[in-house]
Amino acid sequence: MATFEFKLPDLGEGVVEGEIVKWLVNEGDTVTEDQSVVEVMTDKATVTVPSSVKGKVLKRFGNEGDIAKVHGALLLIEGEGSASEGAGHAAAAEAPAAAAPSSPGPGASSASAPSAKVLATPLTRRIASEHGIDLAGVAGSGAQGRVTKADVLAVVEGGAARKAEVAPAAPSERLAPLRDVAGDQRIPLRGLRKKIAEKMVRSKTLIPHFAFVEEMDCTGLVELRARLNKQLKARGEDVKLSYLPFIIKAVIAGLRRFPELNANFDEAAQELVVRGEYNIGMAVATDDGLTVAVIKHADRLSIRQLAAEVVRLSTAARERKLKMEELTGGTFTISSLGQTGGIFATPIINHPEVGILGIHRMKKRAVVVNDEIVAREMMNISISADHRVVDGQVAADFVYEIIRYLENPDTLFLEMA
Numbered sequence: 001m002a003t004f005e006f007k008l009p010d011l012g013e014g015v016v017e018g019e020i021v022k023w024l025v026n027e028g029d030t031v032t033e034d035q036s037v038v039e040v041m042t043d044k045a046t047v048t049v050p051s052s053v054k055g056k057v058l059k060r061f062g063n064e065g066d067i068a069k070v071h072g073a074l075l076l077i078e079g080e081g082s083a084s085e086g087a088g089h090a091a092a093a094e095a096p097a098a099a100a101p102s103s104p105g106p107g108a109s110s111a112s113a114p115s116a117k118v119l120a121t122p123l124t125r126r127i128a129s130e131h132g133i134d135l136a137g138v139a140g141s142g143a144q145g146r147v148t149k150a151d152v153l154a155v156v157e158g159g160a161a162r163k164a165e166v167a168p169a170a171p172s173e174r175l176a177p178l179r180d181v182a183g184d185q186r187i188p189l190r191g192l193r194k195k196i197a198e199k200m201v202r203s204k205t206l207i208p209h210f211a212f213v214e215e216m217d218c219t220g221l222v223e224l225r226a227r228l229n230k231q232l233k234a235r236g237e238d239v240k241l242s243y244l245p246f247i248i249k250a251v252i253a254g255l256r257r258f259p260e261l262n263a264n265f266d267e268a269a270q271e272l273v274v275r276g277e278y279n280i281g282m283a284v285a286t287d288d289g290l291t292v293a294v295i296k297h298a299d300r301l302s303i304r305q306l307a308a309e310v311v312r313l314s315t316a317a318r319e320r321k322l323k324m325e326e327l328t329g330g331t332f333t334i335s336s337l338g339q340t341g342g343i344f345a346t347p348i349i350n351h352p353e354v355g356i357l358g359i360h361r362m363k364k365r366a367v368v369v370n371d372e373i374v375a376r377e378m379m380n381i382s383i384s385a386d387h388r389v390v391d392g393q394v395a396a397d398f399v400y401e402i403i404r405y406l407e408n409p410d411t412l413f414l415e416m417a
Contacts (some may be wrong), residue, residue: 001078001079002078002079003058003076003077003078003079004053004076004077004079005073005074005075005076005077006037006051006052006053006073006074006075006076006077007071007072007073007074008040008049008068008069008070008071008072008074009049009052009070009071010070010146011040011042011047011070011324015042015070016069016070017042017067017068017069017070018040018041018042018047018067018068018070019040019041019042019065019066019067019068019190019191019194019195020038020039020040020062020063020064020065020066020067020068021039021040021041021046021064021190021191022038022039022064023037023038023060023064024036024037024038024039024048025037025038025057025060025075026057026060027057027058027059027060028056028057029056029057030054030055030056030057031051031053031054031055031056031057031077032051032054033051033052033053033054034050034051034052035050035051035054036048036049036050036051037049037050037051037057037074037075038074040068041191041192041194041195042195045322045323045324045327046191046192046320047324049074051075051077053077053079054079055077055078055079056077056078056079057075057076057077058075058076058077058078059075059076060074060075061073061074061075061076062074064190065188065190118135118136118138118140118147119140119146119147120135120140120146120147120148124147124148124149124151124152127149127152127153127156128147128152131152131155131156133152133155133156135147135152138151138152138155139151191288192286192288192289192291193288193289196289196290199350199351200348202351203348203349203350203351204348206267206351207265207349207351207354207386207388208386208387208388209346209348209349209384209385209386209387210384210385210387210392210395211346211382211383211384211385212382212383212385212392212395212396212399213344213380213381213382214380214381214382214396214399214400214403215378215379215380215381216378216379216380216381216403216406216407217367217376217377217378217407218243218362218376218377218378218379218406218407219376219377220407220408220409220410221243221246221377221406221407221409222362222377224246224409224410225241225243225246228241228303229241232304239304239307239308240307241303241304241307242307242310243336243359243362244282244306244307244310244334244336244359245303245304245306245307245310246303246406246409246412247334247336247357247359247402247406248280248282248295248298248306248334249303249306249405249412249415250401250402250405250406250412251280251332251334251357251402252278252280252298252299253401253402253405253412253415254398254399254401254402254405255278255331255332255398257398257401258394258397258398258401259274260272260274260354260389260390260394261332261354261355261385261390261394261395261398262274262275262278262331262332263275263331263353263354263389264331264352264353264354265351265352265353265354265386265388265389266352267352272354272389275331277296277297277329277331278297278298278299278331278332279294279295279296279297279298279329279330279331279332280294280295280298280330280331280332280333280334281293281294281295281330281332281333281334281350281353282294282295282310282313282314282333282334282335282336283333283334283335283336283347284313284314284317284318285337286317286318286320287318288320291317291322291327292327292330292333292350293313293314293316293317293322293326293327294313294326294327294328294329294330295309295310295313296325296326296329303412313326330350330353331353332353332355332356332357333347333349333350333353333355333356333357334356334357334359335347335356335357335358335359336358336359337359337360339361339362340361341358341359341360341361342360342361343360343361343380344358344360344380344381344382345358345360345382346358346382346384347382347384348384349384349385349386354385354386354389354390355383355384355385355386355390355395355398356383356384357381357382357383357399357402358381358382358383358384359379359381360379360380360381360382361379361380362377362378362379363377363378363379364376364377364378365378381399381402381403382399383395383398383399
């Protein structure tokens with residue numbers, strides 16, 4: 001029997017730590033290879049971490065709510081076989097998508113190091129392959145020389161890898177804890193709620209927000225959606241269109257005209273990165289809090305395909321089954337709360353994006369059309385934008401472009417042609 005440390009493996013690009021949400025094994029339990037041992041919440045997703053070895057759990061490192069570092073010890077396991085075999089398993093756990101590092105880590109000192117290979121995630125390898133880049137020739141800036149997505153993109157662009165994003169400075173003053181009184185209940189900020197809090201503070205600290213709001217007449221959109229759903233039902237298709245697929249198409253049309261809104265802001269380089277892809281984030285309310293799922297290459301999908309993708313991602317978000325790639329890479333986000341969306345709101349930008357569209361409650365209101373008072377389906381939409389790189393006029397024109405398409409929704413099909 002040999003003892004060794006099972007460590008938190010790489011969880012995706014840029015992820016260096018995660019919160020221990022729930023232990024799935026206890027000290028004294030026997031675990032099998034690939035058995036789930038812990039749930040970890042990163043700033044992107046909740047992931048279930050499987051053991052890379054079989055054996056008896058001698059010790060757990062950290063309690064629920066504690067922060068675990070990538071490559072930090074999670075479990076001390078007494079496993080079958082020699083110490084070198086156990087060490088080899090532990091090293092493999094550190095980088096499941098790549099070969100083990102060339103030098104052994106803590107708990108694996110007796111193991112002979114395998115031949116050095118390039119450390120990189122599957123996403124990084126795919127990007128390198130698409131651009132014909134040999135990872136062996138790329139200098140890795142990640143832990144233990146791991147080649148990151150940024151390293152590969154720097155080669156593609158012919159520049160140096162950019163520095164890691166600058167985190168906002170912590171408050172310099174020491175805050176005094178609040179006094180408790182009878183009947184109080186303290187609820188620790190943990191899991192997704194804690195990550196939401198950190199992300200919101202980061203966004204509001206770094207980004208000077210401004211908002212623009214306008215109303216629109218949705219009557220034509222309501223009628224078109226009803227007609228299309230009736231046709232889909234008559235054809236026996238198990239698809240029901242919500243309003244969101246139409247809004248996504250209108251947003252993409254607007255982003256094509258105002259590409260500076262389909263962008264991310266690189267804090268380290270102080271540069272606006274206008275994206276060549278249209279990856280639209282949609283805010284999904286879950287029991288744990290708000291999650292932004294990303295529809296990749298939304299411009300390539302039809303209205304019907306968008307409807308199916310909206311349902312699939314919303315369901316996965318509520319069931320906590322979203323994959324890492326479905327939570328990252330967004331270029332612009334839409335926040336819609338349907339009939340609970342209120343008259344209007346000013347959503348917080350999903351950093352490092354530079355804009356977010358708010359969709360609010362649709363309701364019949366009396367409006368003046370051709371000098372007559374008529375009942376129309378009306379709705380307010382708002383945009384929050386980063387004033388460092390987006391001017392008010394651009395934001396307003398972008399919103400009016402979206403309204404133009406949604407008030408005349410048949411033109412969306414011309415846009416797709």
